[in-house]
Amino acid sequence: MAHINQAEAREWPYPVNYGKENEVSADVLILGGGVAGCHAAISAAKRGAKVVVVDKGAVIRSGSGGAGVDHWHGAYTNPCSRITPDEVMDIVKSFGPYSFGEFGNGISCYIQCNESYDALMDLEGMGVKVRDVDDEFAGADFRDEKTKLMFAYDYENRYCIRVNGGADIKVALYKEMLRLGVEIHDRIMATILLTEDGRQGGRVVGAAGIHTRTGEFYIFRSKSVILSMAVPAGQWIFSTELIGFGSSFNDPNNSGDGTAMAWNAGAELALMERSGRALSSGFFRYPPYGTGDHNNTWFACTIVDANGKEIPWVDRDGNVIRNVSDRYKPASGQKFFGYGRRGPYDIWGPSLIPDLSECIKNGEYVLPLYADLPGMPEHERRAIWGLMVYNEGKCRIIYDTYNKAGFDPDKDMLQLAVLPPEQYGHGPNWETYGPGQWREVAFGGGGGIVFDWDLRTNLEGLYVAGSQQYSGGTHAHAATTGRYAGRKAAVYARDAEPGPVGRSQIDGEKARVYAPVKRKDGIGWKEMRAGLCRIMQDYCGEYKNEQTLQMGIRWMDSIFESEASRAFARNPHELCRTLENLTHITVGKIIMEASMARKASSLHLDFKRMDYPDVDPPEWNKIVTLRQEKGEIKTGELPLDYWLRPPYAASYEENYRKYCDLKMEGEG
Amino acid sequence: MAEKAYMVPNPVMPCRVISINEELCTGCNICVDVCRTDVMVPSSEEGKPPIVLYPDECWFCGCCAADCPVPDAITVEYPLNQRVGWKRKDTGEHFRIGMKNPPPPNTKPPVC
Structure with missing residues (x-):
């Protein structure tokens, strides 16, 4: 066979049966067994539904x-919280935890505010260690x-919980699903x-797909379906300085299959024109959380310059915060704070001086910078290195690798990435801004499927959870919307x-999906992926206009006709x-198409139309929607607070x- | 006598991605089955270490190493680890991953 050197090729290790049909039926079918899908499965199974979960990877860790x-x-209902879900919603009218602004989604935000702590308690019931039961942090601020719960960021208002068994949550969810008789198809x-x-x-009424090891065909018949796949990531970036899938922040399986399937079925999509300048996937980025830092997982570590000079922390008004313990308190007169200087001023949190970039440029602080873990109080040091850096996703390798190499947080200051001055102070130090045409949609920054208070789409029987919605992006958002969607789909x-x-729908799909294995030669998937990403960079990058967008669509069609x-x-x-x-x-x-439909630029959507430079003109403060009807694209609009x-x-x-x-279920 | 030499295609990644200690690995293939992207496939010989087939599809989530029942049988290696450095606060000494004569490992267990 062409393209296969028989002398070098080894036979595929799994039995292959392209096209062989397997039929599965369910009450509730869950597509995507990530955090949202697992919580959905558990909540639907608890209501007596026969639940089937399908995942491209392996549900135990996917x-x-x-x-x-x-x-x-967002654990505002935990017994120590000093703020309520409604107080939060009052301050930031509609937002997702990482997408503060007018274009978040209020439904899933409110669900998270109300059920975040309940979802965490569900996990504790499954054996996940949530509290400091071993008293490792006894006496810490x-x-x-009493409850042994541990908090992050705002220690006075106590609404964000540090989970010390966070690294193994997915395994616990998996075991719970098996216990409840959920049928899992990895x-x-x-x-x-x-x-x-x-x-x-x-x-x-169901879904179909292929087995990625055997090539067999699966037909799932179901009374209702929950789409809990991911935001379409990796549209713009395939390879950077890092090769292949490791170059993107999102799970590499997040290719947008859920969005494409929903689109083909006629679902209404929202805000698909939104994307952000790649940060988490940016050029020169380090392993996530793998440099010295002062943000999120590393909040609120002291940072010093090459000469040991400390960079001041300031409150939202720029007042210098003298004591470490005050970095975890709201400013004078402030009810509570969120994450850094994001969202409305009301909830701006403590940060390093906002003009850090300027101060580095003018020589006031000398690169490289270091995270002064030895200078932090012991509880905070051990929380950053050992509790947070370890349990946070992908951090276990960092903890193990750095420790093995002799890094000791009691004595050593981990270096921050050495970057051009303007790259400092925007967010986590391991992230860096890439070129403008490299876009990403992480943390609720992209588009998704329109849903209502039932988390149902415009299609009967189809529900959405997690980042498949156009919002969210945190573990708790996925867990809570999954849990809620599971209830609704089970009731339906x-x-x-x-x-x-x-x-005929089955036969048509089989003809489509198996075509690439029937050919003897042709273009490989990597070459094609890189080419598709380049089209997005060139024609739908940071700056767009009608001509580039039309050209981009033309080349996509052309690739479909030819290379595909x-x-x-x-x-x-x-x-x-x-x-x-x-x-x-x-x-x-x-x-x-969505980018062409929005004929205005937008700060909130990080959307720049060169031919419509006006930024957020009032008549465009709305959600632009797209769907297909009999193969024709229909655009529509929704008010920003349609819910x-x-x-x-x-x-x-x-x-x-x-x-x-x-x-009605006696929960909550 | 002439020396023997071999040729293999260049590795696709700038790091080894996943190293398996063949002496420790029992060939149980748990790592194969927890991997989200099928970076590894089972060996054709039972009890032998899996083959790292698609290292460029690794997301560096570390689940293979986390769920491996044999300590140190799998090492996940990030690309460009050599760029990671730190400074000892008291002495001002500089260290980096991969340096000659590294400091002794820090064996403090994580909080979990």
Whole structure:
């Protein structure tokens, strides 16, 4: 066979049966077994539904949160919290924890505010260590002596919890699902949503996909479906200084399959034009949390310059904070604080001096900088290095590698990345801004699927959770929206009959997905992926106009006609990556269509139209939506707070009470 | 007598990504099955270490090493670890990962 050197090739280690059909049926089908999907599965199974979970990776560790988490955000209902969900919503009208601003989603934000602590308690019930039960931090400012809960950031208001068993949450979720009889299908890439009689816009009655090791075909029939796959990541960046998938912040499996499937089924998408300048995936970036730092996982570490001169911490008004312990307190007259100088002034938190870049440029502070862990109080030092850097996702390697190499936080100051002065002070030091045309959609920064207070989409039977929504991005957001969607999908399935699956939809999908393994030669998936990313960089980068966007769509179509029709895969794994490329074409085109539909620039969306330079003109303060009807693209719009307008009540609390479905189950 | 030499394609990554200690590995393939991207596949010989087939698809999540039942059988190596450095506060000495004569390992356990 061409492209395969028989002398060097080894036979694929798994039995291969392309096209062989397997049929599975469920009450609730969950596509994407990350944090959101697992919580959804557990909550639906507890309501008696027969639940099936499908994941491209392995559910025991898959998803962006699969390797762990250190902060449990938004736990406003924990017994030590001094603020309430409604107080939070009052201050920041509509926001996601990492997407402060007018374009967050109030529904999932309010769900997180109300259920974050409950979801954490669910995990504790599954054996996850949440509290400081071994009294390692007895007497620490951030520890509540009675509950033994430990807090981060604002030690007075105590709404963000440090989880000391965070590294193993996914394993506990997996075991709980097995205990509840959830049927788990690992290594299956879902490629299509099945709709009633194959009709676009019809009720969703299942899904189909391929096994990424055996190549077999799976047909899932279900009364309701929860889409808990990820935000479409990796559209712009494939390889940087780091090669391959490691170059992107998001889980490499997050190729946007959920978004593409939903689009093809007729779901309405929102804010697909939104993206951000790559930071977490930027050029020169270090391993996440793997340099000295003063943000999030490293909050609020002392930073010194090359001569040992300390860089001052200041409050929101620029007043120097003299004591370490005051970095964890609100400013004078402030109710509570959030994360850094983000969002409204009301919740700006302590930070290093805001003009740090200037001070480095003018020589006041000398590079390189260091995180002065030895200078931190012992509890804080041990919390940063050992509790946070370890339990946070992907940090275990850092803890092990650095410790083995002799790094000792009691004695050593970890160096910050050495960067051009302007790169300092924007966010975590391990992140760096890349070129403007490198975009990313991490932490709720992209688009997703429109949903209502049931977390239902415009398609009957289809629900969304986690970052598949156009919001969120934290572990707690995924957990809480998953839990809520699980309840709603189970309630729907209780009264629903299975819907008819059309044979022609199955046959059409099989012809599409197996084409690359039937060819003898052609373009490999990596070359095509890199080319698709380059189209997005060139024509839908930081600056866009009608002409670039039209050209980008034209080249996407052209690649689809030409290279994609020659795409070639040697085994089921390569087939999966090749099909992801087809997803990238679909999603890339949606992003460019959405970008053409918004004829204004926007600060909140980090969206720059060269032909419409006005930034956030009032008439464009709305959500632009896109969906397909009989193959035609229909654009629409929604008010920024559509969830507080008819048919819904005008208050979060009233809507939540009406829709959350907690009372009837005796939970909450 | 002439020496023997071999040729293999260049590695695709600037680091080893995943190193398996063949003497410690029992070939249980747990690492293969927890990996989200199938970086490794099982050896054709039972009980032998898996093959690192797609190192460029590694996300460096570390789950393979975390879930390996044999301590130190798997090492996950980030690209460009040699750039990571620190300074000892009292003495001003500089260290980095990979240096000659490194300081002794810090064996303090994490909080978990």
